Amino acid sequence: MDLRVHLNDVRAAVPLFTRDLSYVNNALIRPIVAYINSKKAFIPINCRVVKRASEFDGSWTIFDSGLMDDLSRETYEAFARDIVDYDARTR
Numbered sequence: 728m729d730l731r732v733h734l735n736d737v738r739a740a741v742p743l744f745t746r747d748l749s750y751v752n753n754a755l756i757r758p759i760v761a762y763i764n765s766k767k768a769f770i771p772i773n774c775r776v777v778k779r780a781s782e783f784d785g786s787w788t789i790f791d792s793g794l795m796d797d798l799s800r801e802t803y804e805a806f807a808r809d810i811v812d813y814d815a816r817t818r
Contacts (some may be wrong), residue, residue, distance in 0.1 A: 728777075729796065734770040760802075762810045772809070774801040776810040 739760040763770065776797045786792035
Protein backbone atom coordinates (compact mmCIF):
# COMPACT_ATOMS: atom_id res chain seq x y z
CA MET A 728 0.00 0.00 0.00
CA ASP A 729 1.31 3.41 -0.93
CA LEU A 730 0.28 6.11 1.51
CA ARG A 731 0.31 9.78 0.53
CA VAL A 732 -0.74 12.37 3.08
CA HIS A 733 -0.75 16.12 2.47
CA LEU A 734 -0.79 18.26 5.58
CA ASN A 735 -1.86 21.84 4.99
CA ASP A 736 -1.09 24.61 7.50
CA VAL A 737 -0.75 22.41 10.58
CA ARG A 738 0.67 23.25 13.99
CA ALA A 739 1.86 20.76 16.58
CA ALA A 740 2.73 20.83 20.26
CA VAL A 741 4.12 18.35 22.75
CA PRO A 742 2.93 18.64 26.34
CA LEU A 743 5.69 19.19 28.89
CA PHE A 744 4.50 16.44 31.21
CA THR A 745 2.61 13.41 29.94
CA ARG A 746 2.40 9.77 30.88
CA ASP A 747 1.50 8.76 27.32
CA LEU A 748 5.03 9.34 25.99
CA SER A 749 8.16 7.74 27.38
CA TYR A 750 11.30 9.81 27.87
CA VAL A 751 12.83 8.42 24.67
CA ASN A 752 9.67 8.94 22.58
CA ASN A 753 9.34 12.45 23.96
CA ALA A 754 12.89 13.22 22.83
CA LEU A 755 12.32 11.68 19.40
CA ILE A 756 9.04 13.50 18.73
CA ARG A 757 10.37 17.01 19.44
CA PRO A 758 12.35 17.39 16.17
CA ILE A 759 9.29 16.26 14.22
CA VAL A 760 7.12 18.83 15.99
CA ALA A 761 9.70 21.54 15.30
CA TYR A 762 9.77 20.52 11.62
CA ILE A 763 5.96 20.64 11.40
CA ASN A 764 5.88 24.11 12.96
CA SER A 765 8.68 25.41 10.72
CA LYS A 766 6.80 24.60 7.52
CA LYS A 767 4.27 27.29 6.77
CA ALA A 768 1.90 25.76 4.26
CA PHE A 769 2.36 22.23 2.96
CA ILE A 770 4.00 19.02 4.20
CA PRO A 771 3.84 15.98 1.91
CA ILE A 772 4.30 12.54 3.47
CA ASN A 773 4.86 9.55 1.20
CA CYS A 774 5.48 6.03 2.45
CA ARG A 775 4.88 2.42 1.50
CA VAL A 776 3.62 -0.42 3.70
CA VAL A 777 4.16 -3.99 2.54
CA LYS A 778 2.38 -6.86 4.29
CA ARG A 779 1.77 -10.45 3.30
CA ALA A 780 -1.87 -11.39 2.73
CA SER A 781 -1.50 -14.16 5.32
CA GLU A 782 -0.99 -11.52 8.02
CA PHE A 783 -4.63 -10.51 7.56
CA ASP A 784 -5.95 -14.04 8.23
CA GLY A 785 -8.42 -14.00 11.12
CA SER A 786 -8.20 -10.27 11.72
CA TRP A 787 -11.31 -8.13 11.86
CA THR A 788 -9.74 -4.69 12.11
CA ILE A 789 -6.55 -2.96 11.06
CA PHE A 790 -5.40 -3.23 14.66
CA ASP A 791 -5.75 -7.04 14.66
CA SER A 792 -3.65 -7.41 11.52
CA GLY A 793 -0.92 -5.07 12.76
CA LEU A 794 -1.53 -2.70 9.86
CA MET A 795 -2.02 0.29 12.15
CA ASP A 796 1.36 -0.31 13.80
CA ASP A 797 3.01 -0.61 10.37
CA LEU A 798 1.31 2.57 9.12
CA SER A 799 2.38 4.42 12.24
CA ARG A 800 5.99 3.24 11.94
CA GLU A 801 6.26 4.05 8.21
CA THR A 802 4.69 7.49 8.69
CA TYR A 803 7.19 8.24 11.46
CA GLU A 804 10.07 7.09 9.26
CA ALA A 805 8.80 9.28 6.39
CA PHE A 806 8.72 12.28 8.74
CA ALA A 807 12.24 11.48 9.96
CA ARG A 808 13.50 11.13 6.37
CA ASP A 809 11.95 14.48 5.44
CA ILE A 810 13.57 16.15 8.45
CA VAL A 811 17.01 14.81 7.50
CA ASP A 812 16.49 15.95 3.88
CA TYR A 813 15.26 19.36 5.05
CA ASP A 814 18.24 19.81 7.36
CA ALA A 815 20.64 18.82 4.58
CA ARG A 816 19.07 21.30 2.17
CA THR A 817 19.14 24.19 4.63
CA ARG A 818 22.86 23.79 5.41
